[in-house]
Structure formats: C-alpha cells, structure tokens
Amino acid sequence: MICECGQREATIHEVTIQNGAKVERHLCEHCATKLGVSTDPHVPISQLISNYIMGKNLAVPSVGGEDKPKQTKGFAPASAPCISCGMSFKDFKEHGLTGCPSCYESFKARLGPLIARAHEGGEQHIGKVPRRALSSLSDMTDSKRLENLIGGASEREQRLEHVRAQLAAAVRHEDYEHAALLRDEITRIASMPMSKPSAQIEPTSGACEPTTTRDD
C-alpha cells in the first residue's frame, strides 16, 4: 500500500475515530514522523507524547493539560459521544469499558451513579494523587492546571466533608484504628496545595510532598 503522499510504501497504519466516524490512514515513515506517529528511539518521551497529541488534534483531558476539553454542558444531547475519542455511552454499556480518560468527563452524569454502585457508595477519590503533578503545579503560575488535577476549593471541601462523615461513623463504631487513618487523610487533604485566584500559596514544607501519608 502506498502512503498518502503517493511517493513511498505505507508502513504505518492508523485508525482513529473523528466525530464518531472511523478514519483510516496509511503512512510512510517520513509522513508518520511529520504527523507525530513515529516511534524513533532517539525522540524523547515528552516529544513522543506531544507529537501524538498534536497529530491527533485531541482535546487533552489531562493532568495539567492546558487545553481542557470544552464543556458542552447545556446544549449537548444526552447521547453525545465522548469529545475526545468519539465513543458513545451505548458502546460503554456494551463492554463496561471506557474509551479514554475524557470519557469520564463526557459521561460524568451517567457514569457517576454506576461508579458509586460498583464501589459501595464511594463517589469521591481519597488517597494518593500524582506526586510530581502536585509538586510541579503547586506554584502560582500553574494554579489552573492544579485545579484541573485535584479540583478547586469546592472539590476539596467536598472531599473533606466525605472523609469527616466517615470519621464520625468510625468513631461511632469505636473503630479507632480506622478513625486514625481518616484523621491522617484529613490532614493530608488539608495540606494539599490549593489553587487560589489571587492569594499566595503558603510555601509550607508539606506543600510539595502531600501525596501520601506513608512514612517512606
């Protein structure tokens, strides 16, 4: 098979979903590199990742991604596919697998209750969060990215409330070991760097390493 450029043999074959439709591309090494589909061993990892994302022209849902997926709230129909990978909620229901990280945001309203049921009512993550992301984002310039990652003040409050409720229950049941762990968790959440629109973040020593209570 000949590459799109019509000059060389296509050695890289790619299938993507764009706007819900399957698009196949057949490329030679040269064009693939240009489009960010290369796996040249000399290209640094960060370059590989950004090549990929540029090549796909995807909305990046990520940890610290600047181009957060556009909110389609308000006018998107309930059956709208995931804005990044094009997967529909119907596809998800068929196999129980999401297509990409953005699916969680795209289908949040419908996934939320299903997830809570699978996790015995658990709705809010507590525990470890990506360490580097936190420490590199805990300065002011990255406050927006930080908010993407661990949420803003309201998410933090929600998380704290959730843990406090668990703590009260543990104390009621006289499960003091569990209660101690929950208290640690509250301290940990409270010590996480917070993105504030204008105020300075306290450069406390705990601010950069708050990802876990392990004493390693």
Next chain:
Amino acid sequence: MNANDHGEPDHPSGAEPKAESSHDPAGGDFDPSHTPSRSIEWLKGEGDSSEVVLSSRVRLARNLAGFPFPPYASPSDRAQILEICRRSIDAAGSIENDATMRWIDLREAPPIERRLLVERQIMSRQHDRGRYANGEGGTDSPRGVAVYEPDERVSVLVNEEDHLRLQVIHAGLSLGQCMSEANALDDKIESIVDYAFHPRFGYLTACPTNVGTGLRLSVMVHLPALKITGELEKVRNAANDMGLAVRGIYGEGSQAAGEFYQISNQVTLGKSDEMLLHEIEGQVIPTIVRYEKHARLQLLNDQHVLLEDRVFRSLGILRNARMMQAEESLEHLGLVRLGILMGLVEDIDITRVHALLLQVQPGHLQATLGQRLSQAQRRVARASLIRERLTTT
C-alpha cells in the same frame, strides 16, 4: 458494570483449571534460561503467617493522560503507547541495586514464554492472548511486560486493559511492603509521564470498577482445614459481605484447586490506599488466618485419624499415580502441604511441594522436560515428575 464480566485479570490466572486445554499451549522454542528452577518470590513459603498465607500482591492500574485506553486504541496508538511506557519504565531505572529489568515484547515472545509468564502469575491469560474484552486486539497487538529479575517480585504490564499495571509480590502476609515498593516505582514513572487523573474519580482506568486508587490488594491463602471442617463457606460469605472477592488460585472464575484462594478488594474509590491496606492486612486476613489455624488445631486434637487419612491418602496418590491432571495434583499437594505443617509428614521438604505447585502446570512441565508434549503425554510426565520429587530425598 459487573466487575467480573470481562475477565478482570487482576490476579493473573494460570492454567485453565478445569480443562487442561487440549490445544498445545507450548508451541515454539524452549529457552532453558526461562525455566522454573529460579527462585520465585511467591513460592518461597516464607514471611508472616506463611503457614496460611502463601503470597501478597499489590497492583496499581495507571494510564497516560491524553491517550485512549488500550481496548479502544488503534493498533498504531497501542504501538506508540507501548513505546512511551517501555521507555518510561526503562528511564525509571532499577528498583534496587541487584535487580535488572527484562523487557518482553509479547508480539515477539514465543508461546511457551508467554505461557510460563501466565503460570508464574506475572500476567493474565488476557494479556497472553492480547485480546480485549471488547473483542479488539489479538496476539500481534502491541503489548509487553517488564519483569525485574532475579526474583520476579516486581513487574509491569503494558497495554493490558490499562496502559500500565504495576505489580509487586512478596511471600507471606506482606501487603504493606508490596505497597511501598509499588508506590516507589509508581512515583518514578510518574516523574516521567503524566497520568490520567480526575479530581473526583482519582486515577482513571479503562474499567470504572478500578478507578480511584487503582489499587488491588490481594492475598493468596491456603485454607484446607476450614474446607475439611465445613466452615469454608462461612469465611467466603463473610469476605463477600465485606466487599472482597474470593477467587481460586487461577484467578477469575476458577475452582480453588488444593484450597488455595485469592482474596482481594473490589472497592477502589472512596477509600484511601492506607484504609484499604488496613482493612485487608490489618483486619480481614489475620481473622481468616486465625480461623484456619484454629480449624487445624481442632482437626489435630479431635479428628486426628480423619486428618491423617486425608493427608496420607493424598500422599499415596501423589507417590503412586501414573497419570495426573494439573488440578488433581494441586488438590493433593494442598493436603500434603497441610500434613507437613501439622507435623504428620516428616520426610518431605515443604519447598518441594511449593515448587511442584508451579512445576505441574502444562507450560512449566514442558519447559522442565525441554520438549512439547500432548495432553496425554503431559499427564504421564506430570505423575512421573511428582513421584520423583516426593520420593527421593
């Protein structure tokens, strides 16, 4: 949204428990360097509560931000994800001084090598086949596994259901140790790539049943006495009520041959890593260990003849049978293990029994003998190997 309906491959399964598959699993070349003689961490029979707990395992599911999850990624996407993950693992460097990382590209690995990895509990059958729950993929699908030698205690699966699955195994009850090692490797990899993370759902995974911590804590226990006293169902039900999964030694859907069970958490969202650890290592498993030990003592004191009969009957079969299926051999090895621990069997070293748990598996059996065998030939070879290992001292 059933956690089990797509063969959740957490505690990788070994050989097909029931039907010792008739298609030959061990085609291809035999490489003696990968045969079972090396010391495998989970078969050491050491560590806390090792009379009851064979091994502890921690698995972290992680995905790269901005990339589709493997089941929905195109083959070329998977190839790029594989490259990025492999190099991140490489760049993360060694986990300790004497460990070296061996990378296995599963597209190129011969079937026998893949089979051995499955039997050694390093990867799932799903990863061996490369086939995802949505029907995508296949044996040529880009995927791999990084194994830290020499003891294979640490391994990372790439492009299984998630981009990265980090796992650490220790002998005995040692989940805390597993967790801190897994976290250390996780932090190293995360210093190179961005993980997909959501403020509410935590670490994002292909299957929503793994979101949150992405953490699976799993302990392999041996409960033969509770089986004999008829109390096993109670323990199973109690574990299920606590939201824990109880599976056979071979993982998902398998029978617990030899009364070896894997007990693991299912909830991963809404409880922190430490809470899950505390629940399982601090509460659930010690309780089960206590029950099993109590049942063993009860048998020894009140039903001594019954216990002896079960143990020596099994030993007799193992030492005399001329044909043996893998599942049957596990059943008897389980009872002989109990007999050794109870002081009834004195002329067999328990490490031989542990080693046999693996050596009787189809892939390892053929690798040990260095040749391909049909199912019927394997049964004969297995019986002969067991006789030899359990009679010579």
